[in-house]
Amino acid sequence: MRSEKYFNKINYTGYHFHEECWEPVYYCFLETICEERIDGSWDVFLDEPLDDYENNFLIIEKGYKDTPTGLFLFNGKDKDDVAYKVKDWVANVLGRLRNEKNR
Numbered sequence: 001m002r003s004e005k006y007f008n009k010i011n012y013t014g015y016h017f018h019e020e021c022w023e024p025v026y027y028c029f030l031e032t033i034c035e036e037r038i039d040g041s042w043d044v045f046l047d048e049p050l051d052d053y054e055n056n057f058l059i060i061e062k063g064y065k066d067t068p069t070g071l072f073l074f075n076g077k078d079k080d081d082v083a084y085k086v087k088d089w090v091a092n093v094l095g096r097l098r099n100e101k102n103r
Helices: 052-061 079-101
Strands: 012-023 028-037 042-046 071-076
Touching: 012 079, 028 071, 028 079, 042 079, 052 071, 052 079, 071 079
Parallel strands: none
Antiparallel strands: 012 028, 028 042, 042 071
């Protein structure tokens, strides 16, 4: 994926929503911004501060893309898919990362 083309504003409708998730196991709250693409799918971005360790791990080790909108997490096919994927990402990526870091 060539990010300068993929994340070009002409690929988005201008509609967005915020998806929130609370992960009780890891005491992890997350709010994402979800931007609608012209094909009807949703790109999900993390637009909240991470510490340097988390930021470096996600970008360098895991290959997440830092964009002007925020850290690009994934694309979801619809709002239900986004809600499921955000919850899964918080539990299985960010929550585990924070749990490992705090050991």
